[in-house]
Amino acid sequence: MELTSPAFKTHDFIPKKYSCQGENISPALTWSLAPQNTKSFALIMDDPDAPVGVWVHWVVYDLPATLAALPEGFPETKQGRSGGVDAFERLGYGGPCPPPGPAHRYFFRLYALDQVLGLPPQSTKPELLKAMKGHILAQAELVGLFQR
DSSP states (O other): OEEEOSSOOTTEEOOGGGSTTTTOOOOOEEEEOOOTTOOEEEEEEEETTOTTSOEEEEEEEEEETTOOEEOTTOOTTGGGOEEOBOTTSSBSOOOOOOOSSSOEEEEEEEEEESSOOOOOTTOOHHHHHHHHTTOEEEEEEEEEEEOO
């Protein structure tokens, strides 16, 4: 599977628009080459370089298998899609917002799953990872950088 964004290329800087210093909206994402028997997708965005450990910025699950993209500013709970809770303790996307200093890496990981998970809204990354165990058909990753 391949995950890309029209907003930035992998290992390039994420535009300020998608951060806490800008509009703080999610970038558009597109993917291809998902396995034919995919039943749903899940997405996790996190920052492993945060001073307190891995910081979760976005958790989305039960995306329909018919999707191959998310638009900019994607609303996670629209049309039955489930949004999880991030490290900011809120639903939806929380853009890059590192402390001043060196650039942080932001990992967008997309998972193709062999079932719809049916997790309740506001599930966390650990809950999602546990539910996905044994159901991941393929995974794709896009890494962006951000620095304040």
